[in-house]
Amino acid sequence: xxxxxxxxxxxxxxxxxxxxxxxxxxxxxxxxxxxxxxxxxxxxxxxxxxxxxxxxxxxxxxxxxxxxxxxxxxxxxxxxxxxxxxxxxxxxxxxxxxxxxxxxxxxxxxxxxxxxxxxxxxxxxxxxxxxxxxxxxxxxxxxxxxxxxxxxxxxxxxxxxxxxxxxxxxxxxxxxxxxxxxxxxxxxxxxxxxxxxxxxxxxxxxxxxxxxxxxxxxxxxxxxxxxxxxxxxxxxxxxxxxxxxxxxxxxxxxxxxxxxxxxxxxxxxxxxxxxxxxxxxxxxxxxxxxxxxxxxxxxxxxxxxxxxxxxxxxxxxxxxxxxxxxxxxxxxxxxxxxxxxxxxxxxxxxxxxxxxxxxxxxxxxxxxxxxxxxxxxxxxxxxxxxxxxxxxxxxxxxxxxxxxxxxxxxxxxxxxxxxxxxxxxxxxxxxxxxxxxxxxxxxxxxxxxxxxxxxxxxxxx
Amino acid sequence: xxxxxxxxxxxxxxxxxxxxxxxxxxxxxxxxxxxxxxxxxxxxxxxxxxxxxxxxxxxxxxxxxxxxxxxxxxxxxxxxxxxxxxxxxxxxxxxxxxxxxxxxxxxxxxxxxxxxxxxxxxxxxxxxxxxxxxxxxxxxxxxxxxxxxxxxxxxxxxxxxxxxxxxxxxxxxxxxxxxxxxxxxxxxxxxxxxxxxxxxxxxxxxxxxxxxxxxxxxxxxxxxxxxxxxxxxxxxxxxxxxxxxxxxxxxxxxxxxxxxxxxxxxxxxxxxxxxxxxxxxxxxxxxxxxxxxxxxxxxxxxxxxxxxxxxxxxxxxxxxxxxxxxxxxxxxxxxxxxxxxxxxxxxxxxxxxxxxxxxxxxxxxxxxxxxxxxxxxxxxxxxxxxxxxxxxxxxxxxxxxxxxxxxxxxxxxxxxxxxxxxxxxxxxxxxxxxxxxxxxxxxxxxxxxxxxxxxxxxxxx
Numbered sequence: 001x002x003x004x005x006x007x008x009x010x011x012x013x014x015x016x017x018x019x020x021x022x023x024x025x026x027x028x029x030x031x032x033x034x035x036x037x038x039x040x041x042x043x044x045x046x047x048x049x050x051x052x053x054x055x056x057x058x059x060x061x062x063x064x065x066x067x068x069x070x071x072x073x074x075x076x077x078x079x080x081x082x083x084x085x086x087x088x089x090x091x092x093x094x095x096x097x098x099x100x101x102x103x104x105x106x107x108x109x110x111x112x113x114x115x116x117x118x119x120x121x122x123x124x125x126x127x128x129x130x131x132x133x134x135x136x137x138x139x140x141x142x143x144x145x146x147x148x149x150x151x152x153x154x155x156x157x158x159x160x161x162x163x164x165x166x167x168x169x170x171x172x173x174x175x176x177x178x179x180x181x182x183x184x185x186x187x188x189x190x191x192x193x194x195x196x197x198x199x200x201x202x203x204x205x206x207x208x209x210x211x212x213x214x215x216x217x218x219x220x221x222x223x224x225x226x227x228x229x230x231x232x233x234x235x236x237x238x239x240x241x242x243x244x245x246x247x248x249x250x251x252x253x254x255x256x257x258x259x260x261x262x263x264x265x266x267x268x269x270x271x272x273x274x275x276x277x278x279x280x281x282x283x284x285x286x287x288x289x290x291x292x293x294x295x296x297x298x299x300x301x302x303x304x305x306x307x308x309x310x311x312x313x314x315x316x317x318x319x320x321x322x323x324x325x326x327x328x329x330x331x332x333x334x335x336x337x338x339x340x341x342x343x344x345x346x347x348x349x350x351x352x353x354x355x356x357x358x359x360x361x362x363x364x365x366x367x368x369x370x371x372x373x374x375x376x377x378x379x380x381x382x383x384x385x386x387x388x389x390x391x392x393x394x395x396x397x398x399x400x401x402x403x404x405x406x407x408x409x410x411x412x413x414x415x416x417x418x419x420x421x422x423x424x425x426x427x428x429x430x431x432x433x434x435x436x437x438x439x440x441x442x443x444x445x446x447x448x449x450x451x452x453x454x455x456x457x458x459x460x461x
Numbered sequence: 462x463x464x465x466x467x468x469x470x471x472x473x474x475x476x477x478x479x480x481x482x483x484x485x486x487x488x489x490x491x492x493x494x495x496x497x498x499x500x501x502x503x504x505x506x507x508x509x510x511x512x513x514x515x516x517x518x519x520x521x522x523x524x525x526x527x528x529x530x531x532x533x534x535x536x537x538x539x540x541x542x543x544x545x546x547x548x549x550x551x552x553x554x555x556x557x558x559x560x561x562x563x564x565x566x567x568x569x570x571x572x573x574x575x576x577x578x579x580x581x582x583x584x585x586x587x588x589x590x591x592x593x594x595x596x597x598x599x600x601x602x603x604x605x606x607x608x609x610x611x612x613x614x615x616x617x618x619x620x621x622x623x624x625x626x627x628x629x630x631x632x633x634x635x636x637x638x639x640x641x642x643x644x645x646x647x648x649x650x651x652x653x654x655x656x657x658x659x660x661x662x663x664x665x666x667x668x669x670x671x672x673x674x675x676x677x678x679x680x681x682x683x684x685x686x687x688x689x690x691x692x693x694x695x696x697x698x699x700x701x702x703x704x705x706x707x708x709x710x711x712x713x714x715x716x717x718x719x720x721x722x723x724x725x726x727x728x729x730x731x732x733x734x735x736x737x738x739x740x741x742x743x744x745x746x747x748x749x750x751x752x753x754x755x756x757x758x759x760x761x762x763x764x765x766x767x768x769x770x771x772x773x774x775x776x777x778x779x780x781x782x783x784x785x786x787x788x789x790x791x792x793x794x795x796x797x798x799x800x801x802x803x804x805x806x807x808x809x810x811x812x813x814x815x816x817x818x819x820x821x822x823x824x825x826x827x828x829x830x831x832x833x834x835x836x837x838x839x840x841x842x843x844x845x846x847x848x849x850x851x852x853x854x855x856x857x858x859x860x861x862x863x864x865x866x867x868x869x870x871x872x873x874x875x876x877x878x879x880x881x882x883x884x885x886x887x888x889x890x891x892x893x894x895x896x897x898x899x900x901x902x903x904x905x906x907x908x909x910x911x912x913x914x915x916x917x918x919x920x921x922x
Contacts, residue, residue, distance in 0.1 A: 033780030094778055100678075162780045189684075203683070207781045216745030217561075218896040222664070222866020223650075225796050226751040226766030227741065232791075233704070233769055239694065240701035280688065284677030285821045290687040305687030308694055309784050314771035315792060317555055319494030319623045320668045320829035322794055322866075323770050323895050330693075331776060333783055335686050360746045368781035405683020405783075434784050435679040 003145065007453045010140040015446055018136045019110075019119075021051065022445065025090070025128045026108040026121040032067055032091035033162040041067040041158045044090040048072075048156050055139050057154070062174075064166035067091060067158030071177065074138075074152050081460055083151040085180040085419065087409055088131025088187065089160035092123035093434045100436035110442065117442040126433035129440035130186040130425050131156065133448030140453060149460035153180055157409070160187075163207070163368045164408055171416040179417045182382055184455075186448075187407055188425030191272065191399050193441070196390035196451065198383055199423035201301060201402035202410055204336035204373040206346050207309075209366040210235070210353055211329040218314075219324040229360045231328040232313040238356050239330060242306055246292040249306045249334070251348040257339030261302050265378075269297055272399060282430055301402030305335045333369075335404060342370035371408040374421075382422055382459060389458035390424070393451045424455065464606065468914045471601040476907055479597045480571075480580075482512065483906065486551070486589050487569040487582040493528055493552035494623040502528040502619045505551040509533075509617050516600050518615070523635075525627035528552060528619030532638065535599075535613050542921055544612040546641040546880065548870055549592025549648065550621035553584035554895045561897035571903070578903040587894035590901035591647040591886050592617065594909030601914060610921035614641055618870070621648075624668070624829045625869055632877040640878045643843055645916075647909075648868055649886030652733065652860050654902070657851035657912065659844055660884035662762060662863035663871055665797035665834040667806050668770075670827040671696070671814055672790040679775075680785040690821045692789040693774040699817045700769055700791060707753040710767045710795070712809040718800030722763050726839075730758055733860060743891055762863030766796045794830075796865060803831035832869040835882075843883055843920060850919035851885070854912045885916065 001009075011018075030044040031037040045061050045068045052059035052072040059072035070090070095105040103109045108121035119129065141148050155178060159166055171178060191197040214229040244250055261269075276288060276296035290299035299305070313328025315321035334345055350365055357363055376383065378400050390398035403423070410421045426448035432438045462470075472479075491505040492498040506522050506529045513520035513533040520533035531551070556566040564570045569582035580590065602609050616639060620627055632639060652658040675690040705711055722730070737749060737757035751760035760766070774789025776782035795806055811826055818824055837844065839861050851859035864884070871882045887909035893899045 033782065034778065094776070094782060096776070096778065097679075161782075205783070207783070209781075214746065217893065217898075218558075219744060220866065220895040221766075221768045221770060221794060222796065222864070223890060223894075224744070224761065225768050225794075225865055226760040226764055227737075227749045227757045228744070228746060229748075229750040230768050232772050233700065236697040236700040236769065236772070239697040243694070276688075283680060283685070283689070285675065285689060287690075287820050288688045289690040289819070289821070296688045299687040300685065303687055305682075307682045307686045307691050307785055308697065308775065309682060309782060310775035310777045310786070311693050311697070311789065312773050312777040314769065315555070315557070316771045316773040316790075317495065317557065320670075320792065320794075321494065321555060321622075321770060321895065322666075322668070324768055325771070328772065329777075331781065333682060333686075333781075335683065358750070359748050360750070403683070404686055405681065429684060432678065433684075434681040434782065437678075 004453060004457045006144050007140045008450055010144050011136065011449050011453060014140065018132070018449065019445070022119070022129060022132050023108045025132065026123055027106055029106045030091050030158065031094050032159050033094060038067065041091055045070050045156070045158055048090060051135065052154065056142050062170070064170055066166040069158070069170055070154070070156040071174070072154040074148050081149060081151050083153070083180040084459065085178055085183045086134055086152060086154045087157070087183055087185045088134070089127045089157045090131070091158040091161050092126065092128070093161050095122050097436065102437055118439040119442060119445070120437055120439045122438055124438050125427045125431040125440035126438065127160065127187045129445055130427060130448070133426060133445060134184070134186050134452045136449045137452035137456065140449070141456065149456050153178060160409070167409065167412055168416065171412055175417055180419060183413045183419050183421040185407060185409065185421050185423050186425050188403055188423045189427040189429060190425070191401055193428055194394060195396040196394045196398040197401045198386055198390070198398060199403040200376040200378055200383070200400045202374040202407055202423070203304070203404055204340065204342060204371040204411070205333055205369050205406035206336065206342045206349070207331070207333040207368040208346065208349055209329060209331050209368065211327055211364045212357070213327045213362050214360055215324070215326050218326050221322040221324050224324055228324050229358060230324050231361060232325060234358060234361055235311070235313065235328040235330055238353055239308055239332070241356065247290050249304065251345065251352050253348055254304070254345060256344070257341060258304060259338050261298060268400065279429065300404035302337055304337050304340060306332065308332050335406065337373045340373065342372055346370060369408065371406050372411050374410045374414070376420055380420065385458040385461070386422055386424060386455050389454040390451055393447055393454055426451065465914060465918045467605050468601045469911055471605050472597065472910050472914060475601065479593070479910065480906070483580070483590060483593050484569045486593065487584055488567055490567045491552050491619065492555050493620050494555060499528065502552055506531050506617070506619055509551060512596065513615065517603050523631070525631055527627040530619070530631055531615070531617040532635070533615040535609050542610060542612050544614070544641040545920065546639055546644045547595055547613060547615045548618070548644055548646045549595070550588045550618045551592070552619045552622050553587065553589070554622050556583050558897060563898055579900040580903060580906070581898055581900045583899055585899050586888045586892040586901035587899065588621070588648045590906055591888060591909070594887060594906060595645070595647050595913045597910045598913035598917065601910070602917065610917050614639060621870070628870070628873055629877065632873055636878055641880060644874045644880050644882040646868060646870060646882050646884050647886050649864055649884045650888040650890060651886070652862055654889055655855060656857040657855045657859040658862045659847055659859060660864040661837040661839055661844070661861050663835045663868055663884070664765070664865050665801065665803055665832040665872070666794055666830050666867035667797065667803045667810070668792070668794040668829040669807065669810055670790060670792050670829065672788055672825045673818070674788045674823050675821055676785070676787050679787050682783040682785045685785055689785050690819060691785050692822060693786060695819060695822055696772070696774065696789040696791055699814055700793070702817065703767055708751050710765065712806065712813050714809055715765070715806060717805070718802060719765060720799050722759060729861065740890065761865040763798055765798050765801060767793065769793050796867065798834045801834065803833060807831060830869065832867050833872050835871045835875070837881055841881065846919040846922065847883055847885060847916050850915040851912055854908055854915055887912065
């Protein structure tokens with residue numbers, strides 16, 4: 001048996017214990033965006049410190065102005081081994097609408113759905129299940145061989161789901177400790193349940209909250225209706241104007257820095273035979289609703305987009321209330337690609353809203369994120385090694401893909417620590433991350449752990 | 462001293478006790494639109510029965526499929542006295558946003574604001590304060606003279622703020638008991654704090670809730686953004702299209718049955734020297750936002766309007782969440798005038814929404830009200846008598862005015878019981894009905910009671 005085979009056997013033998021640890025972490029409601037859960041975020045950080053210390057890492061909680069970070073490192077590997085920084089986040093999304101969950105979001109449960117064993121809980125995939133695949137692979141290596149094949153520093157954040165307000169300063173203050181040859185992040189999806197993937201393109205993001213105010217108090221629509229400005233109507237009109245009839249975003253300069261996809265990448269994506277009908281059909285949709293003239297895969301991977309993520313104003317309870325609200329608000333996000341400049345787009349959005357604001361209305365903005373898009377050279381040596389290691393574990397060859405989501409840390413690592421990042425994850429499109437009934441397949445977890453063992457071994461060569 | 466003077470003195474002497482009774486009723490949170498307050502609605506009805514019985518009325522609670530009605534009648538007046546039906550509603554609007562209340566909405570409090578004594582509570586004006594002005598006038602008459610100058614039947618409803626679902630059937634089933642020569646309703650405003658008013662025009666209403674559904678579950682905007690239909694964007698676009706750039710409503714046929722104001726009424730309204738700047742300025746607005754080409758008074762009294770009364774979809778908590786919601790919903794109401802047909806407008810609205818619905822979206826509607834507009838001949842004898850009685854009580858001459866709100870009962874009385882309705886009320890535009898910090902001036906209450914004593918006496922002649 002090779003050194004790796006021993007580790008893979010250990011992973012298989014310890015699976016039940018690994019799942020039990022996963023459940024422990026899932027029971028902590030570490031919702032970072034809601035201050036009510038601040039102590040739970042600390043609990044989740046402390047749990048990681050405790051686990052990593054038990055495994056033989058030197059680990060500590062590092063407090064920040066927001067939720068704490070966790071840093072850990074091993075001492076066993078030789079100084080000539082590559083040095084990687086593994087990053088994950090222990091915080092999770094809010095759970096609303098909570099009434100749509102079939103089981104309580106912080107009471108993880110294994111259920112068999114269509115013959116597949118799945119673990120249901122908030123964070124089951126994003127990112128607790130994913131980050132633990134790496135930790136458990138390290139645990140198996142350490143327990144069998146007493147050391148890891150790589151020099152590894154780990155960084156766990158508790159504010160990924162709320163815009164990472166403390167991250168930039170933390171990376172700068174701890175750059176010496178965190179800088180490595182490159183970074184590994186486990187927060188992405190496979191191409192499909194049989195096909196592992198490395199993400200080489202990520203979209204960036206601008207996220208804005210906009211509050212429109214008209215009258216200084218709520219008004220009775222009988223007394224004022226027809227004469228008073230209605231902020232919901234104003235906001236609806238502003239939001240409706242963000243797209244033209246072809247699904248293009250109307251902000252001046254929005255497409256500056258957006259290029260058409262390079263022919264070689266376009267060809268490799270075509271070879272994926274992406275099934276847009278199945279992708280959309282799984283959530284009850286039938287047609288790509290984005291920019292005319294682009295296939296669905298480009299709409300979600302390589303084209304910018306704009307979504308209203310939330311809106312509220314006036315009376316939203318049961319029944320009828322004849323009110324003209326004083327305020328209405330919306331959360332609006334833009335997904336960016338190529339060289340789009342987040343600051344310029346934020347400014348263009350704010351200018352657009354102000355320019356459409358009628359008399360007697362005022363507006364306030366809050367920014368929740370400004371991140372550039374990211375891409376890697378597809379022939380980077382680490383990518384080639386990791387691709388082969390993943391292919392060895394799964395039924396199909398690992399593919400290089402794009403991803404529509406934003407992982408701001410990747411840009412931060414490049415900018416602050418001058419490191420590239422390999423994005424390898426075992427999530428699936430139907431994991432319902434950020435939605436009710438989030439899940440992670442037991443296969444993702446188990447073969448994810450095995451995959452990391454293989455990838456670590458491959459990267460050490 | 463005249464018989465009336467004795468009653469007016471009694472009213473003045475008993476004011477503190479009248480206020481105490483008012484406070485008792487205000488402490489009952491009889492919010493009809495929220496099922497959580499159903500037992501409080503019954504309590505408010507029982508309180509009225511008890512008070513009316515004590516005063517010598519034959520009063521009873523009448524249960525309905527919704528909240529109960531209260532009916533009362535006196536036996537003392539002679540058979541040749543005019544017979545009137547007095548109507549009020551004991552239910553109140555919801556209190557949200559409750560954090561904007563300076564004192565708890567169901568703990569009434571007298572505060573002096575700019576030298577004026579005001580009672581703050583949900584329902585202080587609408588309609589508990591207003592309906593009690595009539596009850597307390599009756600009480601004073603009965604206690605001084607043992608009988609009233611009119612034959613009076615009273616009807617109190619508990620579902621006025623939630624679309625009066627039980628009213629129509631109840632009026633039909635009890636038509637014999639309720640039919641009178643005409644009706645009196647105290648649920649309207651004075652022209653200003655010195656000028657009493659009788660409303661001779663009311664707008665009608667169509668109130669619709671619309672829910673747009675796209676994907677069958679909430680989606681992550683990173684994974685799906687750009688390809689998935691967003692119901693908030695769809696709904697915003699639909700709502701934005703309801704008005705054209707001149708503030709006119711775009712539904713086909715919407716203006717059928719809308720006439721320009723008759724010259725004599727337009728002249729009498731001009732004579733009111735309505736101060737649009739002050740009316741809007743009091744709530745922080747400066748310009749009438751409605752249909753171009755119509756003065757503000759016509760915009761709120763004699764022109765139809767459309768308002769979005771509420772909207773909600775996606776993530777509305779603190780911070781950011783990158784979700785594409787499955788559903789978005791809005792509450793939309795139309796104020797109607799002249800001969801506009803509510804059913805036709807409801808149908809036009811629903812057809813308009815459906816016609817703008819993109820592929821992969823579905824819509825559901827719930828109707829919360831369908832009421833025609835109403836108007837009375839300005840030379841009706843009862844109007845002339847009441848106008849003089851009000852002029853006798855207040856600093857300025859009583860005026861005949863329009864009102865932008867809808868009081869569905871007025872149309873019901875006409876349709877089911879073939880009765881006209883005199884709308885006399887003592888509210889003021891700054892009472893914040895339907896808003897936080899609702900109030901009713903102590904002067905409205907006190908002189909309102911005195912006004913009803915005068916009006917009853919005048920109508921008996």
